[in-house]
Amino acid sequence: MVNIDITKQLQGASGDMNLDVKLHIKQGEFVALSGKSGSGKTTLLRILAGLEQASGEISVDEKIWLDRKNNLAPQQREIGFVFQDYALFENMSVEENLLFVNKDKTLAEHLLEVTELTELKNRLPHKLSGGQKQRVALCRSLMNRPKILLLDEPLSALDPAMRTKLQNEILTLHKEFNITTIMVSHDPSEIYRLSSRVIVLNEGKVINDGSPKEILLKTTGSAKFSFDGELLDIIKVDVINIAIISIGQQLVEVVVSDEEIKNLTIGQAINVSTKAFTPIIKA
CATH class of the missing domain: 2.40.50.100 (RNA polymerase II/Efflux pump adaptor protein, barrel-sandwich hybrid domain)
Structure with missing residues (x-):
């Protein structure tokens, strides 16, 4: 169970706003964060990851990640984060990018097989397509078997066919690892295909929360x-x-x-x- 009760002052599209979110997310849920640009979706992910400060409390399986006395560093939070820009180490091969996180070669080989990257494991990132780079980023985010996977519009720059392929791979890995996944997306077909729950933010507040069918x-x-x-x-x-x-x-x-x-x-x-x-x- 992920419990979130946080506040943070932000500069929104229409001026100052207060990100004020209180949520309870069950283990294994696939949650899509939706809403207009500037509503606080990415900031919420970054707060969960420990990359931005906020006031309030965050706990995961009764372990405190954030409160008045504690603020766990990102590397202590058992999260995987897939950014829009891949954030790969350009001087390392595909396999080395994964093993840098965790030396578990068996896990790395399994992830590369699931995402059809085995034959590319010795390539450097600059020799990969955008879709291939995003698959490497996804594999790397799972190398520590995180409790929570955070996805910040990871497929927004890809063509429709590649998006569909990676959506299927994301869903396969989400189920296999029984991860709690939280994804920012503006694409209704992507949200419907992947998520079990949709949370809509507007100016830092939750304005809707339900199933994809109910919301979309x-x-x-x-x-x-x-x-x-x-x-x-x-x-x-x-x-x-x-x-x-x-x-x-x-x-x-x-x-x-x-x-x-x-x-x-x-x-x-x-x-x-x-x-x-x-x-x-x-x-």
């Missing part, structure tokens, strides 16, 4: 429309099939027939159109 799902009216989107999920509700689709920055629900499902695959690009009240979904 938006419905449209009966006007005619035609949109391109990505099929995220198909769920069964009683006898009805419901497709969850990412369209722009929104998620929508569309009822689909058993016949339509036969031609649909999770993750594929689709077109959603309607005349009057009956949407038509085509791959």
